[in-house]
Amino acid sequence: MVMEKKRMDCPSLPPGWKKEEVIRKSGLSAGKSDVYYYSPKGKKFRSKPQLSRYLGNTVDLGCFDFRTGKMMPGKMQKNKQRLRNENLTINKGKPDLNTGLPIRQTASIFKQPVTKVVNHPSNKVKTDLQRATEQPRQLFWEKRLKGLSASDITEEVLRSMELPKGLTSLGPDTSDETLLSAISSALHMSSSPITGQTTSAAEKNPAIWLNTSQPLCKAFIVTDQDIREQEQKVIQARRCLEDALMVDRMARASESSRDSEDKAA
DNA sequence: GTTCTCGGCCG
């Protein structure tokens, strides 16, 4: 009769994660149901915030629907029609947070491995390396990064990086801010060398001559001195990261012990 | 002590 108490593995969740729906059978709220999740290790989760805390920053639960266990791509359903307008009007002044470029949007709330594209003699698409590696890209897409900046958890904007003098921006938005975003993105996403725009034609009419696989930046020269200075910065940054990771580990430790007190209390 | 279950607050 009471077969509702079965732990189901949920499609769109990795193996090991279970979802359970329990129907209330008495009281004023009889008939209502509660949803729980179980981690692979068996820990029970009874709310989205709790799940969120456990998964930390590794996962964006933004459009995850706890009750159904599915991703709701249009979490702003009622804005469905407005969305287009919003991007044209309200978006003035505010950064476009919808850019999908720097962040991989997965179907699940959990990080999914990238599908590996391998050569397969009988598969036209998968042997087409060009298609696999070169996705269409919007001209001047870097403009979408305008206004985005790194911040710490208190939302205090972190000090921006300084760009070497030799770097000059190119295109419709020549601010240093966008240039920095463009170059970091290029370094992050491309495995080939970043040279900037090498043809002088691109400077005169970027809309036509832009090399879209390179950032909106004039060609530049990197000296040995530049490299040595950068090495020092990296070393410094690694020390900071090391400290931050240590702090984070301790914070998580105290958080999980607080979670246990949840029940004890 | 832990787990289950429903109440009830709050947005």
Add this chain to the structure above:
DNA sequence: CGGCCGAGAAC
């Protein structure tokens, strides 16, 4: 309403 969590009941 429904999500979230407190707390009593049940084990």
